[in-house]
Amino acid sequence: MNPILNEVRDKLLSSVDEKTKSTTQRFFKEKIRAYGVKVTTVSKIAQEYFRKVEDKSKDEVFQLCEELFKSGILEESFVACKWSDCVKEYEEKDFKVFDRWVDVYVDNWATCDTLCNHTVGSFIVAYPEYVERLIEWTCSENRWKRRGAAVSLVVPAKKGLFLVEAFRIADSLMGDKEDLVQKGFGWLLKEESRTKQGEVYEYVLSKRAVMPRTALRYAIELMPQDMRKEAMRRIN
Numbered sequence: 001m002n003p004i005l006n007e008v009r010d011k012l013l014s015s016v017d018e019k020t021k022s023t024t025q026r027f028f029k030e031k032i033r034a035y036g037v038k039v040t041t042v043s044k045i046a047q048e049y050f051r052k053v054e055d056k057s058k059d060e061v062f063q064l065c066e067e068l069f070k071s072g073i074l075e076e077s078f079v080a081c082k083w084s085d086c087v088k089e090y091e092e093k094d095f096k097v098f099d100r101w102v103d104v105y106v107d108n109w110a111t112c113d114t115l116c117n118h119t120v121g122s123f124i125v126a127y128p129e130y131v132e133r134l135i136e137w138t139c140s141e142n143r144w145k146r147r148g149a150a151v152s153l154v155v156p157a158k159k160g161l162f163l164v165e166a167f168r169i170a171d172s173l174m175g176d177k178e179d180l181v182q183k184g185f186g187w188l189l190k191e192e193s194r195t196k197q198g199e200v201y202e203y204v205l206s207k208r209a210v211m212p213r214t215a216l217r218y219a220i221e222l223m224p225q226d227m228r229k230e231a232m233r234r235i236n
Contacts, residue, residue, distance in 0.1 A: 005067055008049050012075050015041050024074070028108055034074040042075050046082035058087050062097055069105040077111045085118040090126050095133060098123065102137075106144040109180050113151050120152040124162075131165045138172035146173060147184035154188055160195035167203055170215075174207065179214055186218025193222050204231050 012035050021036025037045075053061055065080035084098075098120050106112045124131055137149035149169050153162050170185045193200040204211065204219050208231060211219075220228045 002064060002067065004049060004052055005064060007052075008045065008068075008079060009076070011045050011049070012037055012042070012079075015045065017041070028110075030108055032074055032108055033072050037075045039078070042078045043082065046079040049079070050083055050086050053083070054086070058089060058091075058094075061087055062094075066101075069101060072105075072107075074108070074110065077105065078114055081111065081114040081119060084115070085122060088122065090123050092127055092130075095123060095127070095130055099133070102145050102148050103142060106148070109144075109147065112144045112148050116148040116152040117154050120148065121155045124152060125156055128162075131162060135165065135168055135172065138169055143178045143181055146176060146178070146181045149173070150181070150184040150188040154191050157188055157191035158194055160192070163192055163196050163199060166192050170203075170207075174210055174212075174215075176212075182212045182215040183218055186212075186215035189215070189219035190221050193219065197223060201227055201231065208232075 015038075016036045017038050018036065020038050021034070024034045024036060025032060053064060056064075061083055065084050068076040068080035068083075071077075098115070101115065102112070102120075106115060120134075124134065131153070134149045134152055137145040140146055140149075150166075150173065153166055153169070156162050157166060166188050170189060173181055173185045176182060176185075189200050189204070200219065201223060204216060208216060213232075216231065220231045223231070
């Protein structure tokens with residue numbers, strides 16, 4: 001065991017908050033393993049200990065992330081996600097690593113979002129041609145990959161990027177029965193609406209007869225009341 005990982009685990013264990021420990025599970029449908037450390041505290045620990053590994057090669061950092069993911073403990077997965085996002089100097093081959101992490105280690109919405117919002121999203125901005133791989137994720141049997149396809153573009157969407165691809169992802173996920181996947185692509189559309197409100201509104205109107213209401217509500221959340229009311233109007 002790498003001594004840095006032992007230090008990280010000791011720090012997490014010494015930072016357990018009893019209220020967080022007793023309430024974390026209620027935010028998840030699936031059973032999770034967690035120490036019970038506040039998210040803000042985990043972020044500070046991740047930043048603190050990244051300074052001890054930032055001189056290592058990217059592959060070495062990714063291997064440490066792998067060991068953290070293997071534990072199956074929520075807070076350790078968060079540290080892994082934070083570290084993989086801190087690397088930044090991505091290469092095209094890294095997508096295979098991220099793809100495998102989602103397949104093998106992601107088993108809840110929080111880890112999915114933390115990894116995909118930042119690490120995968122940053123990679124896609126650096127290598128935009130790989131957005132096609134996200135669109136492939138929408139057809140996966142793994143619901144976290146399907147959610148990940150959408151939430152990986154959430155941060156770029158805030159800057160108005162990948163609008164066409166966001167619509168393609170939403171189209172592919174339109175009939176998905178998983179509420180967390182519906183919320184995922186609804187969230188993506190909402191973030192696109194920050195800078196492309198008119199385009200998202202027209203898209204929602206064109207899809208409102210088939211779009212799950214959960215996704216629709218997320219998509220229009222930032223729009224004016226009159227637009228939200230019209231978007232929610234049922235078509236006879």
